[in-house]
Amino acid sequence: MMNTLTHHLNTAQQHAVCAPLGNLLVLAGAGSGKTRVLVHRIAWLMQQEHASPFSILAVTFTNKAANEMRTRVESLLGSSVNAMWLGTFHGLAHRLLRTHWKDAGLSENFQILDSSDQQRLVRRVMRDLNIDEERFPYKQAQWFINKKKDEGFRAQHLSAHHQPQEEMFIRIYAAYEEACAQSGLVDFAELLLRSYELWRDHDELRQHYRNRFRHILVDEFQDINGVQYAWLRLLAGENNFFTVVGDDDQLIYSWRGACADNLHKFKKDFPHVCTITLEQNYRSTSTILSAANALIDFNRDRFGKELWTDGAIGDPIRIYAAYNEIDEARFIASECLSWIDQGNTFNDVAVLYRSNAQSRVLEEALLQQGIAYRIFGGLRFFERAEIKDALAYLRLVNNRFDDTSYERIVNLPPRGIGNKSLETVRQHAREKSISLWQATHDVITHALLPARALTALESFLAMIDDLDNQTKNLALLESTEAIVNASGLIGHFQKEKGETGRTRIDNLRELISAAGEFNFDSVSPEEKETLTPITAFLSHATLEAGEHQADAMSNCVKLMTIHAAKGLEFPFVILCGMEEGLFPHQMSKGDPKGIEEERRLCYVGMTRAMRQLLLSYAESRRVYGQTHMASPSRFIREIPQQYLQEIRMQSKISRPASLAESSSFLNQKETSFRLGQYVRHTSFGDGVILDIEPNGEKTRVQIRFKTGTKWLIASLAKLESI
DNA sequence: ACCACCTGTTATTAT
DNA sequence: AACAGGTGGT
Numbered sequence A: 001m002m003n004t005l006t007h008h009l010n011t012a013q014q015h016a017v018c019a020p021l022g023n024l025l026v027l028a029g030a031g032s033g034k035t036r037v038l039v040h041r042i043a044w045l046m047q048q049e050h051a052s053p054f055s056i057l058a059v060t061f062t063n064k065a066a067n068e069m070r071t072r073v074e075s076l077l078g079s080s081v082n083a084m085w086l087g088t089f090h091g092l093a094h095r096l097l098r099t100h101w102k103d104a105g106l107s108e109n110f111q112i113l114d115s116s117d118q119q120r121l122v123r124r125v126m127r128d129l130n131i132d133e134e135r136f137p138y139k140q141a142q143w144f145i146n147k148k149k150d151e152g153f154r155a156q157h158l159s160a161h162h163q164p165q166e167e168m169f170i171r172i173y174a175a176y177e178e179a180c181a182q183s184g185l186v187d188f189a190e191l192l193l194r195s196y197e198l199w200r201d202h203d204e205l206r207q208h209y210r211n212r213f214r215h216i217l218v219d220e221f222q223d224i225n226g227v228q229y230a231w232l233r234l235l236a237g238e239n240n241f242f243t244v245v246g247d248d249d250q251l252i253y254s255w256r257g258a259c260a261d262n263l264h265k266f267k268k269d270f271p272h273v274c275t276i277t278l279e280q281n282y283r284s285t286s287t288i289l290s291a292a293n294a295l296i297d298f299n300r301d302r303f304g305k306e307l308w309t310d311g312a313i314g315d316p317i318r319i320y321a322a323y324n325e326i327d328e329a330r331f332i333a334s335e336c337l338s339w340i341d342q343g344n345t346f347n348d349v350a351v352l353y354r355s356n357a358q359s360r361v362l363e364e365a366l367l368q369q370g371i372a373y374r375i376f377g378g379l380r381f382f383e384r385a386e387i388k389d390a391l392a393y394l395r396l397v398n399n400r401f402d403d404t405s406y407e408r409i410v411n412l413p414p415r416g417i418g419n420k421s422l423e424t425v426r427q428h429a430r431e432k433s434i435s436l437w438q439a440t441h442d443v444i445t446h447a448l449l450p451a452r453a454l455t456a457l458e459s460f461l462a463m464i465d466d467l468d469n470q471t472k473n474l475a476l477l478e479s480t481e482a483i484v485n486a487s488g489l490i491g492h493f494q495k496e497k498g499e500t501g502r503t504r505i506d507n508l509r510e511l512i513s514a515a516g517e518f519n520f521d522s523v524s525p526e527e528k529e530t531l532t533p534i535t536a537f538l539s540h541a542t543l544e545a546g547e548h549q550a551d552a553m554s555n556c557v558k559l560m561t562i563h564a565a566k567g568l569e570f571p572f573v574i575l576c577g578m579e580e581g582l583f584p585h586q587m588s589k590g591d592p593k594g595i596e597e598e599r600r601l602c603y604v605g606m607t608r609a610m611r612q613l614l615l616s617y618a619e620s621r622r623v624y625g626q627t628h629m630a631s632p633s634r635f636i637r638e639i640p641q642q643y644l645q646e647i648r649m650q651s652k653i654s655r656p657a658s659l660a661e662s663s664s665f666l667n668q669k670e671t672s673f674r675l676g677q678y679v680r681h682t683s684f685g686d687g688v689i690l691d692i693e694p695n696g697e698k699t700r701v702q703i704r705f706k707t708g709t710k711w712l713i714a715s716l717a718k719l720e721s722i
Numbered sequence B: 001a002c003c004a005c006c007t008g009t010t011a012t013t014a015t
Numbered sequence C: 001a002a003c004a005g006g007t008g009g010t
Helices: A011-018 A034-048 A063-077 A089-099 A115-128 A138-151 A164-183 A188-201 A203-212 A226-233 A261-269 A286-296 A325-341 A356-368 A385-398 A403-409 A419-432 A436-445 A451-471 A476-487 A489-494 A499-517 A525-530 A533-543 A592-606 A634-638 A657-663
Strands: A023-028 A056-060 A085-088 A111-113 A185-187 A215-218 A241-246 A273-278 A317-324 A349-353 A373-375 A557-561 A570-575 A609-623 A626-629 A644-647 A678-681 A685-693 A700-705 A708-713
Touching: A011 A034, A011 A273, A023 A034, A023 A261, A034 A056, A034 A063, A034 A215, A034 A241, A056 A063, A056 A089, A063 A085, A085 A089, A089 A188, A089 A226, A089 A525, A089 A533, A111 A115, A111 A188, A111 A533, A115 A138, A115 A164, A115 A185, A115 A403, A138 A164, A138 A188, A138 A226, A164 A185, A164 A403, A185 A188, A188 A203, A188 A226, A226 A261, A241 A261, A261 A273, A286 A317, A286 A592, A286 A609, A286 A634, A317 A325, A325 A349, A325 A356, A325 A570, A325 A609, A349 A356, A356 A373, A356 A557, A385 A403, A385 A451, A385 A476, A385 A489, A385 A499, A385 A533, A403 A436, A419 A436, A419 A451, A436 A451, A451 A476, A476 A489, A476 A499, A476 A533, A489 A499, A570 A592, A592 A634, A678 A700
Parallel strands: A023 A241, A023 A273, A056 A085, A056 A215, A111 A185, A215 A241, A317 A609, A317 A644, A349 A557, A349 A570, A373 A557, A570 A609
Antiparallel strands: A609 A626, A678 A685, A685 A700, A700 A708
């Protein structure tokens, strides 16, 4: 069936958009019009199948993607679709829990913990349990808890199988759960797990939402984790129709529990799945696309999909070998300027990197050249310490049981409540199993501390209570302002020397105006019934930590991690830091699965580029304040030379002769070995190649055997391919 | 109790 | 290099 909605789509896209009601899996390669298909599918359902927006649930991963989808659907339909549930997994789970907080076993004004809040709390819990932090790093405990939650496990479900390490982590998990419950706190993973359990355990509720959401659409399906999958499955019934869109080659969140298997499982678990593959790429030049295809072909176990384009060949992918990271940044800045000279805009340029720490040097170079830029991700507005301090006041006023917020601000600014006093309060709270707030009251009534400390505690309690009374009937802007002013934070930061104090105060003022700008009206009518403006604002702050600043400035170069760039496209992409140990990251080396994920990440980065792609690496780089030498990323080597072009040194920096010699890796002879290849060694047995260091006759290969990982000289090792 | 200073640790990737 | 936590002086 053709109509105006679909006439500008290609055949495969049309099939996906107009597929009859049923379960639909769209395997959509990079740049093949994935979002377009989703948006049109929604419009199609409404126009042709007369689906009410009320019956549609559309899930994405990032707030950015959700906003874009809403905008595009609305412009396609020419009307607003407020009744449609469209958002991130976390956002929708949050909405669900606010509505059904009682059934979910939460307190009415529960607050959301971000990862640094969570870290503090895990730490506090561990201290309460007197756990040796040397043997059990709190970071690992936090990681353990989140991993288990992502898989759908509660502490009570877990057994350690006689492993002392595991046993301890389970104990911490259990204690952490208890602390969260007592303080009315919910972390990111908990949002998902809790809403899954809500539907699982309440038949009427599940049935209600099943009846309501007949059409469920999921973006980036390859990146969903165990709980998210289970959550979606609960909605699957006779009359529910799923459209899921994904690309196994773009799976980059397996460290968060995502698993390509979900794409396979979808076909098995959901009845009569119709699969459509989108392979025509509309984004990149054929050079960029062919290079990316060649790269991703190094991965095993792919669904197998070959993207093609009938677009222009375009320019070769350029490679710049920088002397160090400063040289690299300077070159990138000069590239931005010459891009402008060719009549383009800064807006077209994206500089992508593997880890946030790389942004600093880039920033300095761009600043020096006077190039407007914007960093996405990294430390975001609502994650700044001073903002979280102020928000902790708001949260405590809002919910006295929030121990995390209490701990944060009870003596900030210093008001004479020291560690000794606090320890008494903590211990009392622990013994009686009550919140720190209640414990403080007890400590005062029973006079368990010297008079001076009691007075300090008393005035702290009084201040919070007063603020509550004063702001009860005020609008969000006024109450935020009153709370920030009364907190004494501004005076505290004024004492801080240097520029930091000023910036912090500016940020606090910005927080007040953010509260003023926060549009409670944009909150869906359903949510308005269950949320107060202040709770809505606090949740917004945690769930969308500073997304709003993203679209603010338009004409500037964009800096972000490759993860953050997923789903976006830019005419000119610069992928920097293409070095072994950085990309692929050290943490992922040594595990073929890890390397494959890094390779997919590289694939995602490359396929963001429309017209121009530049790769750069530095031969030496400072890491933890120490200079390290690095060799170019294996991913550069995996791209066929025909698509590449090395850029000559332009910089005035004199480079050591030895480095100049070795820099032209493109001239190095290819070895006959491939990463991931399985080989047999006469004495070590069978193994898999993890790494290759090309060096002519002395080329070394790293191989993981059953007995361990070894570096061998390829020409001497007598390796047999198997 | 508070502040300044010192020391050891530490960074994938993100909702 | 940056930061958090601990130590010692006030």
